[in-house]
Amino acid sequence: MITIIGAGKVGTSAAAFMMIKELDDILLIDIIENKPQGEALDLSHAASILGLSVSITGSNDFKDMAGSDIVVVTAGFPRKPGMTREELLTKNAGIIADIAEKIKEYAPNAIVLLTTNPLDAVTYVMYKKLGFPRERVIGFSGVLDAGRLAYYASKKLGVSPASITPIVLGMHGQAMFPVPRLSTVMGAPLTTLLSEEELKEITEETVKAGATVTKLRGYSSNYGPGSGLAVMVEAIKKDQHKAFIASVYLQGEYGYNDLVLEVPIILGGKGFEKIIELPLTEEEKKGLDESAQAVKNLIEKLPPEYK
Numbered sequence: 001m002i003t004i005i006g007a008g009k010v011g012t013s014a015a016a017f018m019m020i021k022e023l024d025d026i027l028l029i030d031i032i033e034n035k036p037q038g039e040a041l042d043l044s045h046a047a048s049i050l051g052l053s054v055s056i057t058g059s060n061d062f063k064d065m066a067g068s069d070i071v072v073v074t075a076g077f078p079r080k081p082g083m084t085r086e087e088l089l090t091k092n093a094g095i096i097a098d099i100a101e102k103i104k105e106y107a108p109n110a111i112v113l114l115t116t117n118p119l120d121a122v123t124y125v126m127y128k129k130l131g132f133p134r135e136r137v138i139g140f141s142g143v144l145d146a147g148r149l150a151y152y153a154s155k156k157l158g159v160s161p162a163s164i165t166p167i168v169l170g171m172h173g174q175a176m177f178p179v180p181r182l183s184t185v186m187g188a189p190l191t192t193l194l195s196e197e198e199l200k201e202i203t204e205e206t207v208k209a210g211a212t213v214t215k216l217r218g219y220s221s222n223y224g225p226g227s228g229l230a231v232m233v234e235a236i237k238k239d240q241h242k243a244f245i246a247s248v249y250l251q252g253e254y255g256y257n258d259l260v261l262e263v264p265i266i267l268g269g270k271g272f273e274k275i276i277e278l279p280l281t282e283e284e285k286k287g288l289d290e291s292a293q294a295v296k297n298l299i300e301k302l303p304p305e306y307k
């Protein structure tokens, strides 16, 4: 069973994409009474119409996640106008620490994916509070950032995004670090296919993509995160050993320790199996260092009980 904690916009979109892929039965959990049950009922009607063989249920009781092999955490607040990243961090870190206790109690063998922002620092809290092997605690968002880079590059190139391997490293947020030299079409780096000006445009569009969606429609993205979560859960369920960019706890990789950053991983049935260390130029490593520093600054601001 796949449990999704947080039956908000991201959680329900993830459930819809997972449902369409018939990955497994899905349980939605939320603290708001009746909300996860109502969302599950609506999705169940959709499953019936589409002829899908999955059961979707909702609950306010964390006990119901017992036995889940995958827990996806989308609970938490998005940033409100005037709210600093640090304020959001303290608020969401508290929610994540509480949820970690529930996962430890009811689904101690689960692989945990999460989307709550600020993503890298929150993933750090989840990892520390769970005490699970790092392979089983994975922050989602790299797939989203990379998917957005592929989208913007595809528009310039006239090539399908599916034929582009996009590389974005570092922090999920303003300080993210797209790497066009290592993003390729059949091995050809984007730096050989697009002009300086075009590269600048696509990297800028990628960094501000989330803000652009929020500005246009008034609330943050959910279909991008929902679809990304579904393909990652598929890779776990089907033991696909597939490559993704994701936020994981680093132990020396890329020269960083005790830090969570977006890096390429190989994902399979037991969680992530490998971190791929890309050969960076001196200048690229400097860019990644700046991005890493932004995550370090957030982690330093965490109250001690969350570290």
Ligand code: APR
Binding pocket: 005, 006, 007, 008, 009, 010, 011, 029, 030, 031, 032, 035, 074, 075, 076, 077, 078, 079, 092, 095, 098, 099, 115, 116, 117, 220, 221, 222, 225
């Ligand atoms: N346990 C379970 N659910 C919770 C908890 C908790 N402790 N705290 C909050 N929630 C639920 C809320 O009740 C709400 O239904 O999490 C849900 C969040 O949904 P939305 O407000 O719609 O937010 P969403 O757009 O889905 O984003 C969720 O993912 O991408 C990130 O920045 C985003 O941190 C945010 C998270």
